[in-house]
Amino acid sequence: MTTTVHPSVARARRRRTAVPYLLLAPALVAFGVFKAYPVVDSLLLSFTTGSGAAARPAGLANYRRLLDDPLFWTALRNTAEILVVQVPLMLGLALLMAVGINSALVRWRAVWRLGVFMPAVTGLVATGVMFAFLLDSRHGAVNWLLDAIGLPVVDWFGDPFWARMAVVLVLTWHYTGYNAVIYLAGLQGVPKELYEAAMVDGAGPVRRFTAVTVPALRPVLLFTVVLSTIGTLQLFDEPYVLTGGGPDNATLTVSMYLYQNGFRYFDFGYASAIAYALTLLVSVLGAVQTRLMGEREK
Template sequence: MEIVRKKAIKPSHEGKRPISSVPYVFIAPAVLLLIVFAVLPIIIALGISFTDMDLRGISNWANISFVGIENYRVLMADPIFWTAMYNTFFYVIIGVPLVIFSSLGAALLLNYSATKLFRFFRVIYYMPAITNIVAIAVIWGFLYNVSYGLFNQMLSVFNAGPIPWLEDPTIAKLSLILLAVWKGIGINMLIYLAALQSIPKDYYEAATIDGASRVQQFFKITFPLLGFATFFITVTTLIGWLQFFEEPFVMTEGGPLDGTISIALYIYQAGFSYSNFGYAAAASFVLFIIIIIATLIQFKLRRKQGEM
């Protein structure tokens, strides 16, 4: 009887399926690309940040010296770096909410109907996102011109004085934000539009029967169901604005008086204008840490909202 009981409880391996290597074969190219183009550059940049690499070091590695945390010490003592940090957070605090609300507003308007006119405006709103930044900068440079720009010409109709759009540090930052918001609405608008069209119409019909107004339907149905889309847009937009580079690089080159320089532009100037690659790598790693912290905060807030 004891022998029979032992045989009965003996584990059986007949139901186990062998581990297949097929999934790993399919994901291997993506993992390899991620390691080569994302992980390795981060590790290399971290290593370079502890050296004094410059153009001589690239041509001959013997000219590279290990300097420890000297680059970080000099970086923390550089007032221009802190100016770039302030400007970047200025861009983020104002630009990110403007992009999100503008994209949501445009999506709500364009979701009102599916006629040819509304489809035409969807294309119009999306076009800035795929237009070359240099072409945009040339056109907006004429618009911002103090003497003959369209914006100041329109203000002159109301007897308002000319505004130095790109000559005053604070106004120049706001001008670049306006340009970037106009350019960044398109992609986020499409994401919101897709999320809006995925909401079942039954919810709105039931709410209408219960007597809910359009405002109540928006805050009780539409906005909560756009939560994931809003989270995705917030994270990607925040990361993009922390790397704010193209607009100040093309329009102002960081001026006037370093009033529009961002961290990304500061890194570019340190690395490619002054050939101080070790110092630029240190600044880029600081930016990398800031982006990681901001992203983790967003995920933490999202997790708390999901638990409520």
């Protein structure tokens, strides 16, 4: 038996069905215009050479050029070296900081949380300018302090090694508190019964940290490791403001090299190829980290 739906009821149903799409329409249009279109256009641009009306198809020439470009590999090596040093240092300090703040012996936790998080809300350009003054070889406060306690001063921006360490220092100062607050939120979700059971079994502070705290925080650790890795691979602001990529390209990162090709040399096709090479690298590393830490969790 067929049920006949009154036209007014059918119209009401269509209106109710259309309402969610109407509400989503502004966000979908904005996503399409400002996200999806630039991504697709950049991909198409990576297969061209020249700029503007002079752009012409180039096939895979830009990607082949990447393989033979020594400056690209220098930028990639610099980024990798900063990543390998900075991410473990920052996350290790953040975890220890979070455990300290979470201790029952600490008072005024809200004040401590605010204090450790403050660097994260400082603008990246302002942070770079501030550390440029602090690490100045002649008049910087850091070298003045080193000299005052009898240690040799450091040529922070003239020596390639110390220039990279200056970038690591700035990144660690800026993002450690941000990750510490994330870890602190995770620690507050760990059942106290686990620590009490470990204490009954005779576990000391170090053993409780390795056997209870770290396993309980594994999903949070995975989140921060992947997020920090992606952020460091896209590193631009700090070395751009602090060192300008010098000395002798020692702090040139992949994102800075992309910027130089796109907005200094107006080679947008090659810059787009660099962007997609970086996207592929970020995706592969993120997938590998997720897979490895996920297998450990099992």
